[in-house]
Amino acid sequence: MNPATLPGPPGSDGAADPEGAFTADERAEYERLRRHAAVRHRRVRLAGSSVLLLLTLLLAPLAVVAAWVQDTVSDTDRYVETVAPLSSDPAVQEAVINRLTDRVVENVDIAAVTDSLAEALQDSGAPPRVVAGAESLEGPLRNAVRTTVDRTVSRVITSDAFQQVWEGANRRSHAAVVAMLTGDGTAAVRAGGGTVRLDVGEVVDQVRERLVDAGFDKAAAIPDADRTITLFQTEELGKAQDTMRLLDVLGMWLPVLTxxxxxxxxxxxxxxxxxxxxxxxxVGVMTAVLLVALAVVRRVYLDSVPPSTLPPDAAAAIYDTFVRFLRDSTRTLLVVSVITALVAYLYGPGRAARAVRTTARRGMTAAGRALHRAGVLTGSTGQWLTEHQAWTTGGVFTAGVLALVLWNHPTVGAVALVIGVVLAVLVGLAILAAAAPRGHEESGP
Incomplete structure (x- = not known):
C-alpha cells in the first residue's frame, strides 16, 4: 500500500482530510458506503417514526375518552357540573312529572269512589237516571284528579328546590357513579341486567309529601320500589363496563403516553x-372519527331505550348532557391538531406558505418603518429582537402551548383566545424589530 495513502496520526491533516488519505478508488468506495449508511439510517428513522406515529393515531381517541372518564369519575364537582343541567331540562322534567303522576293516579281508586257515590244515591232513593249519571263520573273525575296531581308534581319538579335536591343527591351519590362504571354495588346510579337506572328517591319523597299535604292521602301509597328512571338498556353493558374499568385504570397516563x-x-x-x-x-382525522363514533353511539343509545321507558327527547337530553364535555374536549383537540398542521405547513417551502410569509413580513416591516418615521424608536431592544427572532418566536409558541396545557378544561374558545394572543404578540414583536434603526441610520446625525 502506498504510504501516502495511510492516514496520519490523530489530529493530523491526513486524518482530517479523507481526500488526502484515500486513492481515487478508495475514495469512491468510501463515498458509496457513506451514502449507503446514510440511506439506511434515514430508513430506520423513517420506519421508527412511522411506527410511533401509528401508535399515536391509534391512542389519540382513547386518550381523549380516558381523560374524560378519569376527570368525570374522580372529580365530584366536575360530575355534578355534568349532570346538573338535567334537572332543568324540559324533556327530563316532563318525563319525571309523567312518571310520578301516573303512579299517583294509579293508586287512587276512582272507580271505587264513583261506585260508592252511586250506591249511596241508590240507597237514598235517587232516580235511576241520577244513579247512572254518578257512575259515568269516573272519566271526568279521573281527569280532574290527574290534572290536580300533575299540577302539584310540576310545581315540585320545576322549582329551585328540585334542582338543589338533584345536585345534592348527585353529589352524595358520586361514589355510586364509580360503582356503576365498574359494575360494583348499587346506589343512586344502578347498573345490572343490561340496564342503567338513575335513582330519584329523594324527589319521589318530596312529591309524596306535597301530595299528602294537598289532601291526596292515596299518594302515601306510592311504592318505594318505583324510584328509578331507566337511562340505558343494552346487552353490551358488561363489555362497556370492562372498557370503562380499563380506561379508568389508564386514567391520565394514556394522554401523557400519547x-x-x-x-x-x-x-x-x-x-x-x-x-x-x-x-x-x-390526529385531526382520528378526532373527527371519534365525533362520528359519538354520533353513532347516540343513535344506538336512543334505539335501545323503549319510548315506554323513557321518551326519545328525554333520552337524547340525557345522552347529550352526559357526553357534552367529551364532545367539547374532542372538538378542542380537533382544532388544535388542524392549527398544528397548518403552522407546520406555513413554515415549509410551499408556494402558498412562502406567499403568506412574504406578505406578513412586508406588512410588519412597513408598519415598523412607519413607527420609526413617526418617532417611535426601539433602539437596542429592536435590534436584539431582530437578532434573536427565532428564539423569541419559539418562546412565544412555547408560552402558548403551556397556557393550553395548564388551562383547566380548555374549549375551542380558549384555543382561539390563546392563538389570538400568540399571533398578536408575534406581530407586535416583529413590528418592534422592524422599527429598530438600521446601521446607516445609527451613524447619521
Whole structure:
C-alpha cells in the first residue's frame, strides 16, 4: 500500500482530510458506503417514526375518552357540573312529572269512589237516571284528579328546590357513579341486567309529601320500589363496563403516553416539520372519527331505550348532557391538531406558505418603518429582537402551548383566545424589530 495513502496520526491533516488519505478508488468506495449508511439510517428513522406515529393515531381517541372518564369519575364537582343541567331540562322534567303522576293516579281508586257515590244515591232513593249519571263520573273525575296531581308534581319538579335536591343527591351519590362504571354495588346510579337506572328517591319523597299535604292521602301509597328512571338498556353493558374499568385504570397516563409518542415520532423523523404536519393532520382525522363514533353511539343509545321507558327527547337530553364535555374536549383537540398542521405547513417551502410569509413580513416591516418615521424608536431592544427572532418566536409558541396545557378544561374558545394572543404578540414583536434603526441610520446625525 502506498504510504501516502495511510492516514496520519490523530489530529493530523491526513486524518482530517479523507481526500488526502484515500486513492481515487478508495475514495469512491468510501463515498458509496457513506451514502449507503446514510440511506439506511434515514430508513430506520423513517420506519421508527412511522411506527410511533401509528401508535399515536391509534391512542389519540382513547386518550381523549380516558381523560374524560378519569376527570368525570374522580372529580365530584366536575360530575355534578355534568349532570346538573338535567334537572332543568324540559324533556327530563316532563318525563319525571309523567312518571310520578301516573303512579299517583294509579293508586287512587276512582272507580271505587264513583261506585260508592252511586250506591249511596241508590240507597237514598235517587232516580235511576241520577244513579247512572254518578257512575259515568269516573272519566271526568279521573281527569280532574290527574290534572290536580300533575299540577302539584310540576310545581315540585320545576322549582329551585328540585334542582338543589338533584345536585345534592348527585353529589352524595358520586361514589355510586364509580360503582356503576365498574359494575360494583348499587346506589343512586344502578347498573345490572343490561340496564342503567338513575335513582330519584329523594324527589319521589318530596312529591309524596306535597301530595299528602294537598289532601291526596292515596299518594302515601306510592311504592318505594318505583324510584328509578331507566337511562340505558343494552346487552353490551358488561363489555362497556370492562372498557370503562380499563380506561379508568389508564386514567391520565394514556394522554401523557400519547403526547410522548407524538413528540418522539416528530423527533425521530428525518424531516421534523413534515412529520409534525402529518401528525397534526392524522390526529385531526382520528378526532373527527371519534365525533362520528359519538354520533353513532347516540343513535344506538336512543334505539335501545323503549319510548315506554323513557321518551326519545328525554333520552337524547340525557345522552347529550352526559357526553357534552367529551364532545367539547374532542372538538378542542380537533382544532388544535388542524392549527398544528397548518403552522407546520406555513413554515415549509410551499408556494402558498412562502406567499403568506412574504406578505406578513412586508406588512410588519412597513408598519415598523412607519413607527420609526413617526418617532417611535426601539433602539437596542429592536435590534436584539431582530437578532434573536427565532428564539423569541419559539418562546412565544412555547408560552402558548403551556397556557393550553395548564388551562383547566380548555374549549375551542380558549384555543382561539390563546392563538389570538400568540399571533398578536408575534406581530407586535416583529413590528418592534422592524422599527429598530438600521446601521446607516445609527451613524447619521
Amino acid at each position: 403526547v410522548v409518542l407524538a413528540a418522539l415520532a416528530v423527533w425521530t423523523a428525518p424531516a421534523h416539520r413534515v412529520m409534525l404536519m402529518i401528525a397534526g393532520a392524522g
